[in-house]
Amino acid sequence: MTDPRHTFELWGHEEAENVFRTALASGRLHHAWLISGPAGIGKATLAFRLARLLLNGEDPDSPAGRRITAATHGDLLEISRAVDEKKGRLRGEITAADVRPVQSFLHHTATEGGWRVVIVDGAEFLNRFAANALLKILEEPPPQAILLLTTASPGKLLPTIRSRCRALALSPVSDQDMRAILPDVSEDVLARAHGSPGRALFLAQDRDGAIAGFVAEILAGKALTAEMLPLIDRIARETEGFALLCDLLGEGLAERARSAARRGDLLLADSSARQCSELDTLKRQTDGFNLDKAQAIRQAVERAAGM
Template sequence: MFERTAPERFDSLPDIPEPSENPILVGHERAAEMLAGAYRAGKLHHGLLFAGPPGIGKATLAFHLANHLFSNPQPEAAPPRFSPPDPTGQVFRLVAQDAHPSLLHLTRPFVERDKKFKTVITVDEIRRIHRFLSLTPHDGGYRVVIVDPADDLNISAANALLKSLEEPPPRTLFVLITHSLGRLLPTIRSRCQIVRLQPLETPELAGLLRRLGADGGGSDEEIAARAQGSVRNAILLSQFGGAEIADVLQKLVTGRNFDAAEALKLGDAVNGRDRDVQFSIFNRTVLDMINERAVALAAAGDARGAAAAADLWDDVTTTIRDAETYNLDRKQHAAGLAAKLNAAFNA
């Protein structure tokens, strides 16, 4: 069984490495080579924005970049490509444990009183950047701030981050992870170099699943094809019942006669404290279905329908956030969203 060394995050999966402790980087060779070359030439932008769908390795690339910088503090002497990090080396272990003095990883904070993670990255987290950057670099090299994902910044936090991006100290690198560029402030986007990362190819993803020993839900190739290039999606499909949840939800949403009893059974499947991952899968699947519908309607020239789907996406996002924030009944939440989508999709 995998033994976690990294701190647990809001989106951690049991027995799956965090990006900071993952020595395997699959895909993104062109982006990695570009970043290594820019660093070697002394032209690395102070703000990088890694953009792409969830679960394709954006955060893993960010930590591999940090390992590259920390292992090669003199840019001109750095190799032209990333080398696979040594899991037994001191740099890798410190980065994995969130203990490297030149790295600050910001994500949703855990609230000890409530025993759960916040649903946003707060301004208090961003204020840690000022304290971090006020310290003298321990080896004169780069200091790296990773915001993961920047989509989760609330307005106050986003504005506070903008101030840090405007005038960063020398040899400071910000890496912002985003699943949706449109959710970020235009002023943040304008101060960063956008690095667009693509979903993994099916053979790449299937090979990674074999290396991870993922099983269940079909062959590696079948799972990879269904996961749309996302490692996280593939793992959720194969190991956490994601395929079954998606199949049941699809039938509920597209059926002309809504099956309330089946919806409540689905609610049972994602209910309970031991079903946090399944509850997250359900919510993500709902949003993905709405997004796919909006894209399809827009492609068909139905601007009004696409706008309605976009409004539904915003409404459901608020509903999901409220359910997480106020610990609402998950069974009723799931059944209610299934009914709402059924009504919207069959209108």
């Protein structure tokens, strides 16, 4: 997907945008907004679109528009997970040090005499200290300042943060819009993306369907065999292979838990939900400590195939 800062077209979220525009036009714009929805659905794209609206940068060729694109606009601050230079990937959390610049930014006079806008992209990654620091800002917001928080997991945020934000929950993008956005992506992948363009592109990285097929076998109860090891090694070597496997396996376990609960099979529902949680922990530990991905995949498969 294109960097949200460089994206000027928004698909499927006109209703959410209109809610914000109406509040702005009324003169009663809430100081903090929580934009929620699945990963890849367009939360950050909407946040930057709203920032452009506030900062007179909707025209990408205008002076303000160019500054926003170039990340040089003095009245826009983006907070997100920083890159761990040693590991070459995003850190697992947003720290208090990442949030600290917000306080001084919001208490300076706007460079262009209007709004000051802070985007916190991925607010679910705020650690405890960062969350508390942000909460203090939300409790005493300065005038002419707007905070736009995005999250794929609003339940992971402090209730006190959620309560101080106006909610904007994004709905899945329609099938028609998904096909227009991603004409080269297969119908099967679009169906499994659940209305999220970013997720569709993520799933499309499994070009030959090998990972999806492997996960389907595991969820069907097939035990780990020696014949599977070359495929596991291949998945571990691929850039997004481990993440794809964990995503598909986690989705399958979550659906198993939901289906079992609907049937009244609470034992299976509880077991599947626990496996899903264990898989999430395994993924975070593997990524966080740079553990052997092939070994982690084998552990995930052994746990899931035990059903």
